[in-house]
Amino acid sequence: MNQVLITGASGLIGSRLTEMLQQGGVPVAHLGRTKTSGHVPSFVWDVSRGKIDEDALRRADVIIHLAGAGVADRRWSAARKKEILDSRLQSTQLLYHALERQKYQAKVLVAASAIGYYGFGMSDHEFSESDSPGKDFLADVTRQWEAAVDEIEKLGIRVVKIRIGIVLSNRGGALAEMAKPVKFCVGAPLGTGRQQVSWIHIDDLCGMFLMAARDEQMRGAYNGVAPNPVSNRMLTRAIALALKKPLWLPPVPPFVLKLLVGEMAEMLINGSNVSAAKILSTGFEFKFPAIEEALKDLLHR
Numbered sequence: 236m237n238q239v240l241i242t243g244a245s246g247l248i249g250s251r252l253t254e255m256l257q258q259g260g261v262p263v264a265h266l267g268r269t270k271t272s273g274h275v276p277s278f279v280w281d282v283s284r285g286k287i288d289e290d291a292l293r294r295a296d297v298i299i300h301l302a303g304a305g306v307a308d309r310r311w312s313a314a315r316k317k318e319i320l321d322s323r324l325q326s327t328q329l330l331y332h333a334l335e336r337q338k339y340q341a342k343v344l345v346a347a348s349a350i351g352y353y354g355f356g357m358s359d360h361e362f363s364e365s366d367s368p369g370k371d372f373l374a375d376v377t378r379q380w381e382a383a384v385d386e387i388e389k390l391g392i393r394v395v396k397i398r399i400g401i402v403l404s405n406r407g408g409a410l411a412e413m414a415k416p417v418k419f420c421v422g423a424p425l426g427t428g429r430q431q432v433s434w435i436h437i438d439d440l441c442g443m444f445l446m447a448a449r450d451e452q453m454r455g456a457y458n459g460v461a462p463n464p465v466s467n468r469m470l471t472r473a474i475a476l477a478l479k480k481p482l483w484l485p486p487v488p489p490f491v492l493k494l495l496v497g498e499m500a501e502m503l504i505n506g507s508n509v510s511a512a513k514i515l516s517t518g519f520e521f522k523f524p525a526i527e528e529a530l531k532d533l534l535h536r
C-alpha cells in the first residue's frame with residue numbers, strides 16, 4: 236500500500252488503525268471535520284456543507300471510510316437520528332462526487348458498516364452476509380449507508396464493507412461502558428442476559444480492514460465479528476472475572492433500560508448472533524477468537 240486515507244480517523248477504530256498502519260511503515264493521512272494533531276497529514280471536510288479538501292484524495296490508493304455521528308453517544312431524538320443518517324450518507328456522497336470529478340488513484344474503498352444491518356431480536360437465527368436487512372432504525376440507516384457506499388464501485392473502485400460488531404477496546408467504546416459499573420461492584424446483565432453479543436477485539440477488526448485493503452479477491456460485505464459470540468450474561472461475568480470483581484446484582488429489567496437510554500434499549504435487550512464464517516473462509520486468522528483471551532489482553536494491558 237502506498238498511502239491510506241482514513242475518514243473519521245480521530246475515533247476509536249481510526250486511531251488504532253492509524254497506529255497499526257504506522258507500525259507497519261504504511262503512510263497514512265486523515266480526512267475529518269478538524270485537523271488531527273500528530274505527525275499524520277490531515278485534511279478537512281465539511282460534510283453537511285458538501286465541502287472537501289480534494290488534496291486528501293490525490294495520493295491515496297486505499298480509502299478507509301469510518302466517518303459517522305456516534306450511534307450510542309446520545310439518546311435518539313429525531314434530530315440525532317437525522318444526524319446519524321445524514322453524516323453517513325452525505326460523507327459517502329461527498330467522497331463519491333470528489334472521486335468522480337477527478338481520476339484519483341484510489342483502487343479500493345473499505346467502508347465501515349454495522350451488524351445493526353440485520354436488526355436485533357432474532358437470537359435463534361445466525362445472521363450471514365446474504366441475509367436481508369432488518370426493519371428497525373439502525374437497520375434502515377445501515378442499508379442506506381451501504382447502498383451509498385456501493386455507488387463508488389461504479390467508478391471502478393473495489394468496495395469492501397465490514398459489518399462491524401461490538402468493538403472491544405481498552406480506550407473507550409462498549410467495553411469501557413460495561414466495565415465501569417463492574418469496577419464499582421454494581422455490574423449486572425441486561426434484560427434476560429440471554430441475548431447474544433457479537434463482539435470483536437479492536438486489533439482483529441483493524442486487521443480485517445487491512446486485509447480487505449490488500450486482498451484483491453475481497454469485495455462486498457463481510458461480518459466484522461469474532462467467531463465465538465457470547466450471551467450478555469456470559470460477557471458481564473467474563474468482565475467481572477477478568478477484573479476480579481463480584482457480580483451480585485439481578486439483571487437490569489428492560490423497562491429500566493428503556494427509561495435510561497430510550498429506543499436504543501432495543502439493541503441492548505435483543506442483541507444478535509452474527510456469523511464470522513465468510514471472513515474465516517478468506518483465511519483471516521483471529522488473534523482473539525475467544526472472549527476470555529480478548530478481555531485478558533484488553534483489561535490487563
Ligand SMILES: NC(=O)c1ccc[n+]([C@@H]2O[C@H](COP(=O)([O-])OP(=O)(O)OC[C@H]3O[C@@H](n4cnc5c(N)ncnc54)[C@H](OP(=O)(O)O)[C@@H]3O)[C@@H](O)[C@H]2O)c1
Binds near residue numbers: 266282348402
Ligand atoms: N465501535 C463500534 O463498536 C462500532 C460498531 C459498529 C459500527 N461501527 C462504525 O464504525 C465507524 C467507526 O467507529 P468508531 O467506533 O471509531 O466511531 P467513533 O469513535 O464515534 O468515530 C467516528 C468518527 O466519525 C467522525 N464523525 C463524527 N460525527 C460526524 C459527523 N456528524 N459528520 C462527519 N463525521 C463525523 C469523527 O471523526 P472526525 O472528528 O475526525 O471528523 C469521529 O471520530 C462508525 O461509522 C461506526 O458507526 C462502530
